Amino acid sequence: MKNFKWPLMSNNILPNDKKVLVNFINRSDKFTNGPKVKEFEKKWSKWLGVKYSTFVNSGASANLISINILKELHTNKKEIILPAFTWSSDVVSVINAGFKPVFVDINFENLALNEDLVKKKINKNTLAIFLTHAMGYMGLSKKFLKFLKDKKIHLVEDVCESHGAKLGNKKAGTFGIMSNFSFYYGHHMTTIEGGMISTNSKEIDRLAKMKRGHGLLRDSQDEKFIKKMIKKNKDLNNDFIFSTEGFNLRNTELAAVIGIEQLKRLNNSIKIRNQNHKLYLRLLRKDIFFKNFNLNGSSNYGLHLILKKPNLNLIKKILHILDKNSIEYRLGSLGNQLRQPYLKKFKNSQYLKVLKNTEHMHFFSVYFGNNQFLRKNKIIKLCKDLDSLII
Ligand SMILES: Cc1ncc(COP(=O)(O)O)c(C=O)c1O
Numbered sequence: 001m002k003n004f005k006w007p008l009m010s011n012n013i014l015p016n017d018k019k020v021l022v023n024f025i026n027r028s029d030k031f032t033n034g035p036k037v038k039e040f041e042k043k044w045s046k047w048l049g050v051k052y053s054t055f056v057n058s059g060a061s062a063n064l065i066s067i068n069i070l071k072e073l074h075t076n077k078k079e080i081i082l083p084a085f086t087w088s089s090d091v092v093s094v095i096n097a098g099f100k101p102v103f104v105d106i107n108f109e110n111l112a113l114n115e116d117l118v119k120k121k122i123n124k125n126t127l128a129i130f131l132t133h134a135m136g137y138m139g140l141s142k143k144f145l146k147f148l149k150d151k152k153i154h155l156v157e158d159v160c161e162s163h164g165a166k167l168g169n170k171k172a173g174t175f176g177i178m179s180n181f182s183f184y185y186g187h188h189m190t191t192i193e194g195g196m197i198s199t200n201s202k203e204i205d206r207l208a209k210m211k212r213g214h215g216l217l218r219d220s221q222d223e224k225f226i227k228k229m230i231k232k233n234k235d236l237n238n239d240f241i242f243s244t245e246g247f248n249l250r251n252t253e254l255a256a257v258i259g260i261e262q263l264k265r266l267n268n269s270i271k272i273r274n275q276n277h278k279l280y281l282r283l284l285r286k287d288i289f290f291k292n293f294n295l296n297g298s299s300n301y302g303l304h305l306i307l308k309k310p311n312l313n314l315i316k317k318i319l320h321i322l323d324k325n326s327i328e329y330r331l332g333s334l335g336n337q338l339r340q341p342y343l344k345k346f347k348n349s350q351y352l353k354v355l356k357n358t359e360h361m362h363f364f365s366v367y368f369g370n371n372q373f374l375r376k377n378k379i380i381k382l383c384k385d386l387d388s389l390i391i
Helices: 015-027 035-048 059-073 088-096 115-121 142-151 202-212 223-232 253-283 312-324 341-346 349-354 356-364 376-387
Strands: 052-056 079-083 100-104 126-132 154-158 178-182 195-199 302-306 329-331 365-369
Touching: 015 253, 035 052, 035 195, 035 253, 052 059, 052 202, 052 253, 059 088, 059 126, 059 154, 059 178, 059 195, 059 202, 079 088, 088 100, 088 126, 088 341, 100 115, 115 142, 142 154, 195 202, 253 302, 253 376, 302 356, 312 329, 312 356, 312 365, 312 376, 349 356, 356 365
Parallel strands: 079 100, 079 126, 126 154, 154 178
Antiparallel strands: 052 195, 178 195, 302 365, 329 365
């Protein structure tokens, strides 16, 4: 694998994380989901500002469980509105649960669903909006939240890329009926692999914890509910009541120990990421690149180059500059999921025409890493090199 001078992701497992982990290993003999997981969940809930959280083994698992939980709402509504500019696991979760994905375009300003376009797609079959707060931007507005509340449409938030983004003084992940986070290597904080489902609903929390552990009743951590269900299922062994459709998506005590340490540094990491982002946007030339991002409450994940106008030749020249600086990048960033082979069935030319900004991002944008270890001189050098571009 190529060694980049400016990689997409940088190691955030620091010597102290390793020390704490080794100490834990040396004094413990149980490493599967246990008290440390509970402690991490409690501390995460407090940091985020919700009542309950469930630690799982990835952000994709958090997506999968959350959308599966929507099946338990017992409704005939089958449509879920989501962006095509998102991660594959968001779309896969919707399809796997038997819902119909309805794709809506995004804004450039926050790379999230365009609220006016969402409103046009809402009908009597709309069950939920599965919104991605992409690349660290706040994807919601107060007006839109009020609209969803009035219409009684559920909101599920994917915050896998935007830990700490805010609307007013509330964090992304506290607005929907539940929210998803990823702690994959290189995200705002990491547990190596890991994810979280957060919610203020006792019922959703119970379902998330059971679905994480095979659907088992005893994993619900709700004594009252357990007693009630045992009474109802006298023909079953109390320890083997599979109460809901479940998976095994548990994480370990080891990952939780790392998570607890990382959480202590999260606010500071966000601060440095945002400082880098602001410097980058200040230096970035404005004649060819879109710079008008909504930075209110943003918690930057990665740096973007988005062309103002389509120009494939210019993209080639830009990639050449990134290569010369040994910068790892992703052309299209999240891209248009509808162009991916796994969604062949849903792709049609009409959809591609409607998803204008998503298509523009797919072909005329590139993103590369930002993190708390990125040196300012690298940002300054890159922006200088981009200044020399001739259109
Ligand atoms: C928006 C979004 N959702 C979900 C995921 C899946 O997270 P994970 O890689 O932890 O499975 C990612 C991955 O980075 C993501 O960017």
